[in-house]
Amino acid sequence: MGTNTMGRRIQLGLIGGGPGSVIGETHRIAARLDGHYDIVAAALSSNAERARQAAADLFIAPERAYASWRQMLDTEAARTDRIDAVAIMTPNDSHHAICMLALERGFHVICDKPLANDLAQARDIAARVKATQAEFCVTYCYSGFPMVRQARDMIRAGELGEIRQVHLQYVQSYLAHRDLPAGWRTEAGRAGSSLVLMDIGTHAFHLGAFVTGMDVMRLCADVGSAIPGRTIDDYVSALLRYENGARGSLWVTNAAAGSEHGLSFRVHGDKGGLEWHQEEPNRLIHRRQDAFEQIITRRLGPATSEGAQRSTRIAIGHPEGYLEAFANLYTEFAQRVAARMGGCPVDDSPTLFPGVSDGVKGLAFVAASVKSMATGGWQDVERV
Amino acid sequence: MGTNTMGRRIQLGLIGGGPGSVIGETHRIAARLDGHYDIVAAALSSNAERARQAAADLFIAPERAYASWRQMLDTEAARTDRIDAVAIMTPNDSHHAICMLALERGFHVICDKPLANDLAQARDIAARVKATQAEFCVTYCYSGFPMVRQARDMIRAGELGEIRQVHLQYVQSYLAHRDLPAGWRTEAGRAGSSLVLMDIGTHAFHLGAFVTGMDVMRLCADVGSAIPGRTIDDYVSALLRYENGARGSLWVTNAAAGSEHGLSFRVHGDKGGLEWHQEEPNRLIHRRQDAFEQIITRRLGPATSEGAQRSTRIAIGHPEGYLEAFANLYTEFAQRVAARMGGCPVDDSPTLFPGVSDGVKGLAFVAASVKSMATGGWQDVERV
Amino acid sequence: MGTNTMGRRIQLGLIGGGPGSVIGETHRIAARLDGHYDIVAAALSSNAERARQAAADLFIAPERAYASWRQMLDTEAARTDRIDAVAIMTPNDSHHAICMLALERGFHVICDKPLANDLAQARDIAARVKATQAEFCVTYCYSGFPMVRQARDMIRAGELGEIRQVHLQYVQSYLAHRDLPAGWRTEAGRAGSSLVLMDIGTHAFHLGAFVTGMDVMRLCADVGSAIPGRTIDDYVSALLRYENGARGSLWVTNAAAGSEHGLSFRVHGDKGGLEWHQEEPNRLIHRRQDAFEQIITRRLGPATSEGAQRSTRIAIGHPEGYLEAFANLYTEFAQRVAARMGGCPVDDSPTLFPGVSDGVKGLAFVAASVKSMATGGWQDVERV
Amino acid sequence: MGTNTMGRRIQLGLIGGGPGSVIGETHRIAARLDGHYDIVAAALSSNAERARQAAADLFIAPERAYASWRQMLDTEAARTDRIDAVAIMTPNDSHHAICMLALERGFHVICDKPLANDLAQARDIAARVKATQAEFCVTYCYSGFPMVRQARDMIRAGELGEIRQVHLQYVQSYLAHRDLPAGWRTEAGRAGSSLVLMDIGTHAFHLGAFVTGMDVMRLCADVGSAIPGRTIDDYVSALLRYENGARGSLWVTNAAAGSEHGLSFRVHGDKGGLEWHQEEPNRLIHRRQDAFEQIITRRLGPATSEGAQRSTRIAIGHPEGYLEAFANLYTEFAQRVAARMGGCPVDDSPTLFPGVSDGVKGLAFVAASVKSMATGGWQDVERV
Structure with a gap:
């Protein structure tokens, strides 16, 4: 599934999807599968101890295991080795606030569906995506x-x-x-x-x-x-x-x-x-x-x-499944982000992965x- | 699929379903499959020569090959070896008239679906079924x-x-x-x-x-x-x-x-x-x-x-199909008719085959x- | 499924397949389905009373309800309205004897599979088929x-x-x-x-x-x-x-x-x-x-x-099943027999229904x- | 799919599976999917330039991109941050030599099937596995x-x-x-x-x-x-x-x-x-x-x-496929290796992943x- 010419993997931070979360494990596998991401920061739980332990299980450095998404977005924004993108897999009613701040802090965003809790929130996010020119993916994963x-x-x-x-x-x-x-x-x-x-x-x-x-x-x-x-x-x-x-x-x-x-x-x-x-x-x-x-x-x-x-990825009748479909969105998003960050030529065609307007x-x-x-x-x- | 104690098969007359008719062939196979009927009279076409030839192909006696359903119903009603029942497989807009006369002449009726061309006609037929106490089947065949x-x-x-x-x-x-x-x-x-x-x-x-x-x-x-x-x-x-x-x-x-x-x-x-x-x-x-x-x-x-x-009829994974389903209605109808005609004990449970109220x-x-x-x-x- | 120009159905006698026999019911449905046969004689059981009752259930005339296949073959051979063909659905070890006599008496034969109890018996039957020029079908029904x-x-x-x-x-x-x-x-x-x-x-x-x-x-x-x-x-x-x-x-x-x-x-x-x-x-x-x-x-x-x-028989996705497949052999056999008996032109192509050599x-x-x-x-x- | 208490991922070296290899991509995805491995060394091709480029595409450090498996096994064996295990996906006729040296150098081994080119070679490898007490997996992947x-x-x-x-x-x-x-x-x-x-x-x-x-x-x-x-x-x-x-x-x-x-x-x-x-x-x-x-x-x-x-990994009717099955072997192998290396309690039950005796x-x-x-x-x- 290709490579990039940034000379490094995309640095990804996770928000939500902590212990016991099915969708969290799904996002992580999707990020790992084709080797385009390093998961280096996370706010996996609002419980500090659970957040720390869950991050350790993922071999994330302790100082980048955050107990709040606000803290993560603010702290990472200030690091020289800051993350490139965040993936959001929290309950629906938090999507709007997290997306708005993540975009404001200059991160590219992968957000689980539905985009927000109502149409007004969704339109609000779309406007900020347009303003920031960030890459944005809503994980309507079955399209993968x-x-x-x-x-x-x-x-x-x-x-x-x-x-x-x-x-x-x-x-x-x-x-x-x-x-x-x-x-x-x-x-x-x-x-x-x-x-x-x-x-x-x-x-x-x-x-x-x-x-x-x-x-x-x-x-x-x-x-x-x-x-x-x-x-x-x-x-x-x-x-x-x-x-x-x-x-x-x-x-x-x-x-x-x-x-x-x-x-x-x-x-x-x-x-x-x-x-x-x-x-x-x-x-x-x-x-x-x-x-x-x-x-x-x-x-x-x-x-x-x-x-x-x-x-x-493989043919001759070898079945692929849900995780590969989900990973296709991650990989295509990675390719866009890498292109945007100067690694390889930008593909001008509309993205195959669902964007913010699909969310709206x-x-x-x-x-x-x-x-x-x-x-x-x-x-x-x-x-x- | 059982037998009856009338000592003879039910004598059946066909209306419609002449040469080239798929539904006509279906009704005939359904009538023959379990051996409960003799097809002895028919008005297969409004063209006299076609009606005669089609009846001959079915080995129906020439004098019982009719060129009109009115003629058949009237003539058969007067025979000592008259048919017991008629099966109607004509276009929808003729069902009402045929059903009404067939019931009036004292025949049991199998009628293809839909029962009539509109709800008023259907209610009219239902009223006459009630009045005549005839057995009546609408061939919603998939229920078979x-x-x-x-x-x-x-x-x-x-x-x-x-x-x-x-x-x-x-x-x-x-x-x-x-x-x-x-x-x-x-x-x-x-x-x-x-x-x-x-x-x-x-x-x-x-x-x-x-x-x-x-x-x-x-x-x-x-x-x-x-x-x-x-x-x-x-x-x-x-x-x-x-x-x-x-x-x-x-x-x-x-x-x-x-x-x-x-x-x-x-x-x-x-x-x-x-x-x-x-x-x-x-x-x-x-x-x-x-x-x-x-x-x-x-x-x-x-x-x-x-x-x-x-x-x-058969098990161990031998598939049955549409014709057997259709024949189930014919066979159950035959069992009711035979029972009504004194052949064997009447089953008081509601019929499995669709009746006139299903048609309405x-x-x-x-x-x-x-x-x-x-x-x-x-x-x-x-x-x- | 066509007709014939003999002006009458083929007259069929049954050997075996009495009460409770699945294969007997199958043969009878196959014979009835397309309307090419009248089942007019039968030796359904070696128990005389059971044979009589089973025949009555099929509306066979009492004098043609036989208690032995030998009696049936001999008696029918002498009738002016004799049967044209016999269908054999007895245990394997009786096929040889029945086939040999049926062929000798001049009947066309439908025999259930396997043709005989061993290869020598099978070759013996094949030789007599060749000698008598009778039509012969072995019911490898799945080929239908x-x-x-x-x-x-x-x-x-x-x-x-x-x-x-x-x-x-x-x-x-x-x-x-x-x-x-x-x-x-x-x-x-x-x-x-x-x-x-x-x-x-x-x-x-x-x-x-x-x-x-x-x-x-x-x-x-x-x-x-x-x-x-x-x-x-x-x-x-x-x-x-x-x-x-x-x-x-x-x-x-x-x-x-x-x-x-x-x-x-x-x-x-x-x-x-x-x-x-x-x-x-x-x-x-x-x-x-x-x-x-x-x-x-x-x-x-x-x-x-x-x-x-x-x-x-029917299309547009209406499923046909085992009985229709079995009936295809019966109908094709009927067409050959009718042709042989002068009813319609003989089709010179090899039969689709399995013949005696398939049995061997x-x-x-x-x-x-x-x-x-x-x-x-x-x-x-x-x-x- | 669990974690380990080594505090780090297993360090893996690849042998074979270079550019255009379907099985190579399969092994790499299997290694990445559950996050148990870092792919840090590789001999992906016997062509030095191709080996270097292919390794760079995988973000492997240049000094650990080897042009020969012998060089990789020898060099890695001497490093303080040496790989823990090797995965072999070369043509069948090289499996024996590579396995023998890898085991001798003290690495755990994942080897593609068949284990070797003949039964004698296979027995030879099995003997060395027994002698070295290494963990050994033959990727009969469908068992996953x-x-x-x-x-x-x-x-x-x-x-x-x-x-x-x-x-x-x-x-x-x-x-x-x-x-x-x-x-x-x-x-x-x-x-x-x-x-x-x-x-x-x-x-x-x-x-x-x-x-x-x-x-x-x-x-x-x-x-x-x-x-x-x-x-x-x-x-x-x-x-x-x-x-x-x-x-x-x-x-x-x-x-x-x-x-x-x-x-x-x-x-x-x-x-x-x-x-x-x-x-x-x-x-x-x-x-x-x-x-x-x-x-x-x-x-x-x-x-x-x-x-x-x-x-x-996921349920509710979300399909998993070949890559997940393959990854199951990698993950189970990782758990055994991590246990052996002191990370977590050794599971004494026989491995689910196929071992060297399955290869023989x-x-x-x-x-x-x-x-x-x-x-x-x-x-x-x-x-x-």
């Missing part, structure tokens, strides 16, 4: 899978013809038990206006936009809970209308008992359709109107698209869905 | 699959807990080409108020009701065409609310290029979920909240439900969907 | 599936290039429990020299020959039991060498606990490979060396082969496998 | 998949009962084209006595031994080429007999046109069977004799085995197969 990029490339190349129908699903069982798990997601307000929309709805929404290259203009949503008496949203189903008039629908829930991961898309154009399931990420089903169904895989022989190949669009989707539920009818999605 | 019945039995037995979410799909490519195929379906008015709703929407709707045992109370539908400029509906996506408060959604289209058959359901309750696809009908996916996913098949060893077993419900769904599209919001589904 | 015929047609057309590798499996669990089920199959001698080879091994062997069009010349087999202490063979694995030098292998067992049906083939030639599984019979996996994997199905749009289309080849495979096991090395397969 | 370990744990726990049947496959298309690709694998002698056996046969063989915990005692093999005129072996099919009397078979080829990766196992015991395919590594098919088929996955809810959990067994399998082909019959596999 080779076969997702294959789908995007095929659609852009017109292999499906004009897109006519889109169907998105993200059907999980995380909240299927009547008793809610403890954690910030299920605390009032911390996850934003609607848990299911913020937590996984924005993933599905971004995936649809990423592969089709189209924005949703209007929607009519049924948002609520599948579990009687529950006050937190765990279900959304929506009718969608895309900018070109294409119709779509979406079924997202984290309360479908027995389900596993369940993220998928299915897109149809004039000439055929594509279907992809995250549980079997290395297969892309290509339904063709005038030929038999084709299974596109990362294999010897027939060529996958340029975007798929760039996102693949996610919050616009959440806002429109909530409004549609309140009014019982179709709503426009605010343009970004 | 063993694994569909397995799903229904499991849900009735509470194996999923209370049902919370339902998702129905019927995604075909029949009308994906810009040019519409010729035929009565695409002639204005002949298929009813909305082609996609009448032709395949009612199938998906019935399947959801059959397996869950629940009716849809309200819905919000997006009905129209996926192909710009087309005036015939080929797309419907809907948000559903069931009688117990469960949420559902539905995606039905015959214009998704590259698709094959595409009928499926996915249902989730408190304890787990079930998923079934018509293309692989002998597998029922059982997702369990506290155990691994299970694939229920018609095999040696573990027992399938009583309803599945009754609907299965289908048209109520169509009416509510069309109304929802016109108003842009939620509509009640008229109760049957 | 549309996708099996698609594979055969593709290979004959060179779409895989020269065939290089063949792998056959038939992995069941029927005898996986230590206690053997009762029945003639597990009685010494009645199933022939090796239960697993006779019962399912010959099916897998025929399937390989049918799709490749090639005979096995030599083999090295491991035959025995997977269950310690069992004297009946339930396992065979073999190395195969085909006439063109292609290599093959075979794994056949009815003692693999948990297995379902498990019949499959996988064939590779210079350009690609094909794989088919009986449990999902409507899909043929086509692996292509220079293109993505393709799933061949019976669908709208791309055309299946002539042999697949001839074997298909099956027994030659059994003989070579048993000999290989005894000697511990490679053996020639006797040529037919 | 969580679901492979799940299978192993289930079998050890008796969940399948006594194992009765084993079927192994590794069916690739790498050599399906008549023209052989260039490279050391296809140069006479460099890959050992039989390319297909050395290259992928040993993988399949180890996988069978790993999951069943049983050794093969005797075998009868058909080894050769599927491509006429080719002198390099690309096909092996074998009949196997395990130590407990269980029967097995194996089909391994790299010349099946159109195939992808194709490594799989299927194992049956008294109570059921397990099947796994490397292309879909996160699913383990569990066929149960008295219950429905179960799909075991790394998901929320039902617990996977201890071995599977230890080998999993692989060569014994190759030797027995070649001998069986020469004699045309069964051969004993030499015991290790």
Whole structure:
């Protein structure tokens, strides 16, 4: 997955993702996998002792193990060997404050999704990104899978013809038990206006936009809970209308008992359709109107698209998974940052990794869905 | 698949389904498969010569090869060896007239779906069925699959807990080409108020009701065409609310290029979920909240439900298909008719085969969907 | 599935397959499905009362319900409305005697597999078929599936290039429990020299020959039991060498606990490979060396082969199964018999349904496998 | 994936795997993924300039970028900050010499498979491992998949009962084209006595031994080429007999046109069977004799085995792949080395990662197969 001509790895600081955090471990593996980063600073926990121990486990120097993100951003900004970038994996309600300061201190930023707790916060961050010209990545990680990029490339190349129908699903069982798990997601307000929309709805929404290259203009949503008496949203189903008039629908829930991961898309154009399931990420089903169904895989022989190949480390049927997809965002971000820092030529094409505007669009989707539920009818999605 | 004690097969007359008709061949195979019927009369075409030749190909006696269904119903009613039942497989807009006369002449009736061209016609037929006490079957044939019945039995037995979410799909490519195929379906008015709703929407709707045992109370539908400029509906996506408060959604289209058959359901309750696809009908996916996913098949060893077993002819992994499912309706109808005619004890349990009220419900769904599209919001589904 | 110009259906007599017989019900459905036969005579059981009742259940006239196959063959031969053909579904050790008399009495014959109890008997039957010029079908029923015929047609057309590798499996669990089920199959001698080879091994062997069009010349087999202490063979694995030098292998067992049906083939030639599984019979996996994997199905749009289309009743993704495959043999046999009896033009091409020489080849495979096991090395397969 | 109490990462030197090497990139990612290693020295190419540039791309200090493995082993052995371990990914015919010197110089060793070019070399290395007490890993990487370990744990726990049947496959298309690709694998002698056996046969063989915990005692093999005129072996099919009397078979080829990766196992015991395919590594098919088929996955809810959990980084249906499996060996090796070097308590249980005796067994399998082909019959596999 390439190298850079800075003569050194990018120096990365972590905010959040301490002991027991799944997403923290994911970000760290993603940073390590292709060898583009040294993780040299961290604010892993607001508990000083836990922060120190967790940093030691990562072989981070004690003086760069911080107990607060403010302290880390301020201290690192003053070091001569300061970090180049920060990766943020804290609860949603802290993203805005951390992003704003990190950008102000001159760091490039990788921020977990959703970008912020509401649309206004998201627009605020976007404005500062524009002002600082920093590199910014929102980890809508599923866009990093080779076969997702294959789908995007095929659609852009017109292999499906004009897109006519889109169907998105993200059907999980995380909240299927009547008793809610403890954690910030299920605390009032911390996850934003609607848990299911913020937590996984924005993933599905971004995936649809990423592969089709189209924005949703209007929607009519049924948002609520599948579990009687529950006050937190765990279900959304929506009718969608895309900018070109294409119709779509979406079924997202984290309360479908027995389900596993369940993220998928299915897109149809004039000439055929594509279907992809995250549980079997290395297969892309290509339904063709005038030929038999084709299974596109990362294999010897027939060529996958340029975007798929760039996102693949090994071939001949060796499966890659979620961590490699996540690492693709990190690696592409590293390449941009290294280019920006003078290491190698800047690639002028838009980034494949999701940027701040994708983050804003996610919050616009959440806002429109909530409004549609309140009014019982179709709503426009605010343009970004 | 049993026998009867009438000492003879049920004498069946066919209306429609002449040369080149796929559905005609399907009905005939369904009637023959288990040996419960003799096909002895037919009005296969309104062209007298074609009707005669088609009947001869079926080894029907020349004097019982009719060129009109009115003639057949009137003439057969007067014969001492008259037919016991008629099977109707004509275009939608003729169902009402044929059913009304067939019932009046004292025949039991098998009618292809949808029952009629609109809700008023359907209610009219239902009233006459009630008045005549005839046996009546609407061939929502997908309810005949063993694994569909397995799903229904499991849900009735509470194996999923209370049902919370339902998702129905019927995604075909029949009308994906810009040019519409010729035929009565695409002639204005002949298929009813909305082609996609009448032709395949009612199938998906019935399947959801059959397996869950629940009716849809309200819905919000997006009905129209996926192909710009087309005036015939080929797309419907809907948000559903069931009688117990469960949420559902539905995606039905015959214009998704590259698709094959595409009928499926996915249902989730408190304890787990079930998923079934018509293309692989002998597998029922059982997702369990506290155990691994299970694939229920018609095999040696573990027992399938009583309803599945009754609907299965062979086991040990030998696949059955669409024709066997269709034949299950014919065989169950034959058993009721034979019982009614004094052959064997009447089974008092509700029929497994879809009856006239299922037919009426289908048209109520169509009416509510069309109304929802016109108003842009939620509509009640008229109760049957 | 066509008609005939005899002006009547073929008159069929059944031998064996009485109450409780799965294979009996299968043959009867196969005979009825396409409407080419009237089942008018039967020797369903050697118990006179059971034979009478079983025949009555099939609406067979009492005077044609026979308690012995000899009586049936002799009596029917003398009737003016005599049966045209007999279908034999008795235990293996009776096939030879019944076939020989049926042929002598001038009937066309459908015989279940394996053709006989040993190679000598099989050759004896083949000689009489040749002498009488009767039509003869051995029900290697899996060759009736549309996708099996698609594979055969593709290979004959060179779409895989020269065939290089063949792998056959038939992995069941029927005898996986230590206690053997009762029945003639597990009685010494009645199933022939090796239960697993006779019962399912010959099916897998025929399937390989049918799709490749090639005979096995030599083999090295491991035959025995997977269950310690069992004297009946339930396992065979073999190395195969085909006439063109292609290599093959075979794994056949009815003692693999948990297995379902498990019949499959996988064939590779210079350009690609094909794989088919009986449990999902409507899909043929086509692996292509220079293109993505393709799933061949019976669908709208791309055309299946002539042999697949001839074997298909309904399309658009409606699955057909085992009974339709079995019925394909019956229907093709009916067309030959009708042609022979003057009804319609005789098709001079070799029959698609397996004939007596296929039956002989099956027994030659059994003989070579048993000999290989005894000697511990490679053996020639006797040529037919 | 844990940490260690050495207070630093393990210092690793690489031998082979330079520019363009797929296996080199795989080893490096595996070393980086969990953060247990610093790659600080390398002999990546025998071309000095290429070795220097490749090392620079990995941010290795110039003075530790070696142009020869002998130089690296000698020089590093003398450094105070010497490497702890070496990872060898050179052509097969160099493994013996490099392993012997690395062990002599006191390094722990990770060596790619097969261990050596013949059985004698392999035994030689094993003797030196025993003498030096070094940690030694042979990268039979497929044993690192969580679901492979799940299978192993289930079998050890008796969940399948006594194992009765084993079927192994590794069916690739790498050599399906008549023209052989260039490279050391296809140069006479460099890959050992039989390319297909050395290259992928040993993988399949180890996988069978790993999951069943049983050794093969005797075998009868058909080894050769599927491509006429080719002198390099690309096909092996074998009949196997395990130590407990269980029967097995194996089909391994790299010349099946159109195939992808194709490594799989299927194992049956008294109570059921397990099947796994490397292309879909996160699913383990569990066929149960008295219950429905179960799909075991790394998901929320039902617990996977201890071995599977230890080998999993993320759950909830997020797929892991080949690189994570490979990294599992590296991480487990790191934990042993760190323990040995005083960092944390030594785990006395046998290593999960394959050791030198697994490497020797692989060569014994190759030797027995070649001998069986020469004699045309069964051969004993030499015991290790």
